[in-house]
Amino acid sequence: MTPFTEAVIAIITNIPEGKVMTYGQIARGAGSPRGARQVVRILHSMSTKYKLPWYRVVNAQGEIAIQEDEGSSLQRMYLEGEGVEFTGNKIDLDIYRYHLEPAGHYESGMPN
DNA sequence: ATTTTGACTATGT
DNA sequence: AACATAGCCAAAA
Numbered sequence: 206m207t208p209f210t211e212a213v214i215a216i217i218t219n220i221p222e223g224k225v226m227t228y229g230q231i232a233r234g235a236g237s238p239r240g241a242r243q244v245v246r247i248l249h250s251m252s253t254k255y256k257l258p259w260y261r262v263v264n265a266q267g268e269i270a271i272q273e274d275e276g277s278s279l280q281r282m283y284l285e286g287e288g289v290e291f292t293g294n295k296i297d298l299d300i301y302r303y304h305l306e307p308a309g310h311y312e313s314g315m316p317n
Numbered sequence: 318a319t320t321t322t323g324a325c326t327a328t329g330t
Numbered sequence: 331a332a333c334a335t336a337g338c339c340a341a342a343a
Binding site: 227228229232239240241242243244245246248249259262263264265266269270271272275276277280 | 322323324325326327
C-alpha cells in the first residue's frame with residue numbers, strides 16, 4: 206500500500222455528508238497533483254473493501270463520472286438523499302465542494 | 318518492453 | 331455552455 210493510496214483513502218473517508226470532492230482535488234490533497242486517474246483506480250478497487258463514500262466523488266465539472274450501467278443513478282440518489290441538489294445533471298461545486306483543511310487556517314481577521 | 322485503457326483535467330475554440 | 335485535444339500515469343493486456 207503506497208502512501209498515496211493511504212492518503213486517498215483517508216481523504217475520501219473524511220468527506221462529510223452532503224459534500225463532494227473531485228478526483229483531481231483528492232489527488233492533489235494526497236500529494237499527486239496529476240493523479241486523478243489513480244484516484245479512480247483506487248476507488249474502483251478499494252471502495253467496497255474500505256467502505257468508502259465513493260458516491261461523494263465527482264468530476265471537476267460537478268458531474269457524476271460513471272455511466273448508468275455502472276450505477277450513476279444510484280450515486281445521484283445517495284447524494285440527493287444527503288441534501289445535494291442537482292441543476293440539470295450537475296452539482297454546484299461552489300456550494301457542495303468539501304475543502305480540505307489547508308495547512309494554516311486559524312482566524313486571520315479575528316477581532317480582539 | 319510496448320501499447321492500450323480509463324469513474325480525469327486544464328486549456329483552447 | 332459545449333466540444334475537441336493534449337497531457338496524465340499506473341495497471342492490464
